Amino acid sequence: MTSDVTRPAAAAGPAAAPYLNLLVTMVMFGSAFASSKVVVEAMPHQMAAALRFGGGGVLLIVLAAGLRRRSAPIGRTAAIRAGLVGLLGVLAYNFFFFWGLSLAPALDGSIVVPVLSPILTTAALLMLRRESASWVRIAGLLVGLAGAAVFLLGAGGDTTGTKRLLGDLVFVAAAACWAAYSILSKSLLAGIAPLRATAWGTAVGALGLGVLAAPTADDVAWSAVPGLAWANVIFLAVGPTTIAYLFYYRGLRSVSASMATVMMFTVPVFGTFFSTVFLGESFTGTQVAGAVVMLVGALLAVLGNTLAERTSGPSVIRRRGPAHPDPPTRPGPGS
Secondary structure (H helix, E strand, O other): OHHHHHHHHHHHHHHHHHHHHHHHHHHHHHHHHHHHHHHHOOOOHHHHHHHHHHHHHHHHHHHHHHOHHHOOOOOHHHHHHHHHHHHHHHHHHHHHHHHHHHHOOHHHHHHHHHHHHHHHHHHHHHHOOOOOOOHHHHHHHHHHHHHHHHHHHHHHOOOOOHHHHHHHHHHHHHHHHHHHHHHHHHHHOOOOOHHHHHHHHHHHHHHHHHHHHHHHHHHOOHHHOOHHHHHHHHHHHHHHHHHHHHHHHHHHOOOOHHHHHHHHOOHHHHHHHHHHHHHOOOOOHHHHHHHHHHHHHHHHHHHHHHHHHHHHOHHHOOOOOOOOOOOOOOOOOOO
C-alpha cells in the first residue's frame, strides 16, 4: 500500500515544478518595485536604472556564455535586432519606470505597469488586426481603461497631490513602452535564442542607460549611499533580472503561455505585499477600486477569446492570431 500511495505524490512533484518556477518568477518581479524604490531614494533615478541593468546585463552575458552550447550563436543581423529591441524594452521602459518611482509610491507602479501593459498590448494588436476581437475582449479593454482612469483619479486626490499623479502618468508611459516592446519583440526576435537575445538586448539597453546616467554621477554622494541601497542594487541585478529569467523559461517548458499570462497577474499582488510591508505605502480608497476594475478588465482583454469560445463554442470566433500575446523575450514588467 505504501508504494501505491507514494507514487502519485512523487509524480505530482515534477508536475508542480513548472508552476513553482513561475511562482518564484512572479515573486521576484513583484519585489522589484519596492526594491527599486529603495535605490531611487538614495540616488538619481537614471543612475539607479543604470546600476541595476549594468549588473544584470553582465550576469546575463556570463550566463549566456556559460550555456552557449545549448543555443546557436547570435549573428550580426540578429544582434542588431536584439539591440534595437533592448533600447525600447530596457532603455526606454526603465527610464520611465525609475522616473516614476522617484515621484510616486512603488505600490502604484506595481499596479499600473503590470496590469495596464497587457491592456495596451491587446488594444494595439486588435487595432493592427493581428488578433481577433470578441465582445468579451472589447468589454475588457473598456473596463480596464475605465479602471486606469479611476486609479489615476485616486492618485490625484492623494495628500501628495500632483507629484503622485505625475509619477503614475510616467508609469503609464512605462507601460506603453512595454506594450510596444512586447509587440515588436515577437517579430524582431523570432528565431533568436531567448537567452542570447535577452543578454544582448539588456547589454545594449544598459549602455544607453549608462549614457543617460553619466551626467548625474557628480550629483551622487557615493560615500553617503547607504548599504541598504547597495544591497538592493545587487538584489535587483541577481534576483528580478537574472534568476527570475531562468525560472520563467524553465516554467514555460511545461506550462502553456496562457497560464503564464494568468500567473503574471499575480505580480501586482506580490508588489503590493512588498510595498506595504517593507515601505509602509498605502492606496487611497479610489485607487483600490480602480485597481480591481483595471485587473478585471485586463483579464477579460487578454483571455477574452478563450472565455468566449468556452461559452459560445470555437466556431463563433475566427482567429487572426493567438488569444493572447505570446510572452515577450524578457518575461514581464519589472524584470
